[in-house]
Amino acid sequence: MPTHSVLFPVLLAAAGLWAQTPKYGVGRAPSPEEIRALGIIVAPDGTGLPEGSGTAIEGREVFSSRCAKCHGAKGEGGDAPALAGGQGTLNTPKPRKTVGSFWPYAPTLWDYIHRAMPFHEPGQLSHSQVYAVVAYILHLNGIAGEKQVMNAKTLPKVRMPNRNGFVADPRPDVGRIQK
Amino acid sequence: MKKNQPSSRRRLLQLGAALGGGLAARQESARAEESDRRLGKPLSAYGERSPFEKSGRSVRLTKTPEAGSSGTPLGDSYGILTPSALHYERHHSGVPNIDPARHRLVIHGMVERPLILTIEEIKRLPSVSRIYVVECGGNSGGEWGPKTGSDAQRSYGLASCSEWTGVPLSLLMAETGVRPGASWILAEGADACRMQRSIPLAKAIEDILLAYGQNGEPIRPEQGYPLRLIVPGWEGATHVKWLQRLKVTGQPHMTRDETARYSDLMPDGKARLFTFVMEAKSVVTFPSGGQKLNGAGLYEITGLAWSGRGRIERVEVTTDGGRSWRNAQLQEPRLRIAFTRFRLPWTWDGRQAVLASRATDESGYVQPSKQALIEVRGLNSGYHFNGIKLWKVQADGSVTNADA
Numbered sequence: 001m002p003t004h005s006v007l008f009p010v011l012l013a014a015a016g017l018w019a020q021t022p023k024y025g026v027g028r029a030p031s032p033e034e035i036r037a038l039g040i041i042v043a044p045d046g047t048g049l050p051e052g053s054g055t056a057i058e059g060r061e062v063f064s065s066r067c068a069k070c071h072g073a074k075g076e077g078g079d080a081p082a083l084a085g086g087q088g089t090l091n092t093p094k095p096r097k098t099v100g101s102f103w104p105y106a107p108t109l110w111d112y113i114h115r116a117m118p119f120h121e122p123g124q125l126s127h128s129q130v131y132a133v134v135a136y137i138l139h140l141n142g143i144a145g146e147k148q149v150m151n152a153k154t155l156p157k158v159r160m161p162n163r164n165g166f167v168a169d170p171r172p173d174v175g176r177i178q179k
Numbered sequence: 180m181k182k183n184q185p186s187s188r189r190r191l192l193q194l195g196a197a198l199g200g201g202l203a204a205r206q207e208s209a210r211a212e213e214s215d216r217r218l219g220k221p222l223s224a225y226g227e228r229s230p231f232e233k234s235g236r237s238v239r240l241t242k243t244p245e246a247g248s249s250g251t252p253l254g255d256s257y258g259i260l261t262p263s264a265l266h267y268e269r270h271h272s273g274v275p276n277i278d279p280a281r282h283r284l285v286i287h288g289m290v291e292r293p294l295i296l297t298i299e300e301i302k303r304l305p306s307v308s309r310i311y312v313v314e315c316g317g318n319s320g321g322e323w324g325p326k327t328g329s330d331a332q333r334s335y336g337l338a339s340c341s342e343w344t345g346v347p348l349s350l351l352m353a354e355t356g357v358r359p360g361a362s363w364i365l366a367e368g369a370d371a372c373r374m375q376r377s378i379p380l381a382k383a384i385e386d387i388l389l390a391y392g393q394n395g396e397p398i399r400p401e402q403g404y405p406l407r408l409i410v411p412g413w414e415g416a417t418h419v420k421w422l423q424r425l426k427v428t429g430q431p432h433m434t435r436d437e438t439a440r441y442s443d444l445m446p447d448g449k450a451r452l453f454t455f456v457m458e459a460k461s462v463v464t465f466p467s468g469g470q471k472l473n474g475a476g477l478y479e480i481t482g483l484a485w486s487g488r489g490r491i492e493r494v495e496v497t498t499d500g501g502r503s504w505r506n507a508q509l510q511e512p513r514l515r516i517a518f519t520r521f522r523l524p525w526t527w528d529g530r531q532a533v534l535a536s537r538a539t540d541e542s543g544y545v546q547p548s549k550q551a552l553i554e555v556r557g558l559n560s561g562y563h564f565n566g567i568k569l570w571k572v573q574a575d576g577s578v579t580n581a582d583a
Contacts, residue, residue, distance in 0.1 A: 029293055030285050030293055034285065038367070041375075043430065045430075103439050105438070108438065111435070116435070119243060122372055123371075171451075172544055174555045176547070177543045
């Protein structure tokens with residue numbers, strides 16, 4: 001994972017200023033309910049994952065009625081991107097970037113489906129339905145067994161095949177520097 | 180002078196009619212005169228452009244028109260500002276219809292004092308106005324392939340430049356305070372997909388704006404009404420629109436739109452993460468693809484240059500496919516991270532010519548060729564294409580894309 005250690009001196013320099021009391025006093029403190037109402041935020045280590053659970057067997061049903069129309073019955077893709085397959089293709093001339101071949105973190109998958117899917121009616125799936133769909137997509141990719149239960153405890157432990165497939169931005173990498 | 184013309188023409192026509200010129204001619208002239216002198220439209224509350232002007236964003240209709248992009252017609256542009264109505268679009272789940280009276284921004288997470296703010300409260304804070312270009316990380320993505328874009332709009336048009344007005348985010352971060360260990364913010368939109376991007380906190384201190392104004396009026400719905408981030412010089416997706424929350428965190432959240440998307444896959448199979456900055460880029464907007472030169476002679480070559488790293492220092496233009504380059508004139512003032520308009524007079528000899536521009540920014544970075552980019556990044560990185568764009572002027576004056 002890329003580090004941004006170069007940024008921290010800036011933060012430290014600003015820390016003194018930030019410790020002060022508010023200068024303008026606008027707004028007010030939100031209630032816990034107001035923050036909750038905005039919805040769940042899930043970190044890559046699984047922090048924020050809610051209660052609920054599901055398996056690939058349960059997920060297959062949800063997937064076929066809510067996801068397959070665009071993503072294909074087995075996540076092979078259609079009007080929407082492929083979700084399965086592609087492992088071992090990233091360094092070939094025709095890489096196929098899917099959940100199984102490309103996504104680095106499993107909790108991120110729960111987050112995205114919960115937040116943004118299905119495309120035409122985001123936010124409509126229950127937490128357990130999302131776990132089930134996640135389990136099914138992981139199963140389609142050979143990452144999880146059919147009966148493996150996905151929940152807030154188990155999902156963060158799933159090791160995605162491309163977990164170490166990302167590097168920090170080295171740019172400028174192309175383009176002459178004219179002094 | 181002009182004022183006298185109708186009356187002298189009328190006298191002539193009257194003479195003609197007297198000489199038996201006919202009723203039809205007389206009616207014809209009366210109508211022409213009417214259109215010259217008819218009262219114009221009355222006052223109006225919100226202006227429209229001339230009905231003769233048809234330039235628009237390049238909307239591609241797909242099965243999911245709520246998720247996609249439409250480009251700014253750069254080839255029709257003057258100066259450096261993009262009209263708000265022509266600012267490029269990139270939406271992930273459509274344009275929400277937000278009542279500003281009901282909209283709130285929540286700042287929470289690793290802060291000393293979480294805040295909930297109305298738009299009205301945000302507007303009470305000390306504000307600034309800055310002219311910045313915003314460019315989609317996927318702009319010119321089609322240029323990686325063998326078939327380059329046929330015109331400036333469809334190949335380089337996911338970049339637009341506006342004056343943005345709002346509150347420095349650093350000011351609000353000082354209001355909330357941050358806890359030790361805070362290093363990132365997660366920004367979230369109020370669109371259907373709740374678009375989320377992680378941004379290093381240091382950038383927030385540096386120059387991020389919480390913008391509510393665009394080109395002198397409230398930001399357009401397509402651009403994030405009533406509140407969006409402006410993250411100067413960084414890829415467009417970080418400028419989260421319809422902003423509803425900022426969560427201060429100790430780590431990036433690795434959301435789908437910063438890992439599975441907006442990361443750059445290299446030939447070795449590794450993908451670059453958090454490729455934020457948009458590097459120096461330029462494009463000739465006249466003559467450019469789809470336009471036509473009306474015979475040999477004098478023309479003004481013009482175009483736009485910009486860099487996420489600051490000011491544009493130099494733009495060179497070639498008319499012979501890169502064999503020789505001349506410095507173009509840069510329109511002052513040259514603003515940091517904004518469009519810079521360049522111009523160069525050119526006498527076209529009527530023969531086939533290949534035109535291109537090459538920008539250098541204040542960091543000394545020189546815009547590379549497409550080939551140089553591909554040599555390092557291969558053909559599948561998708562995002563952040565900033566290569567030199569070639570246009571071919573054919574002998575008949577028509578202009579097309581040119582593949583080197």
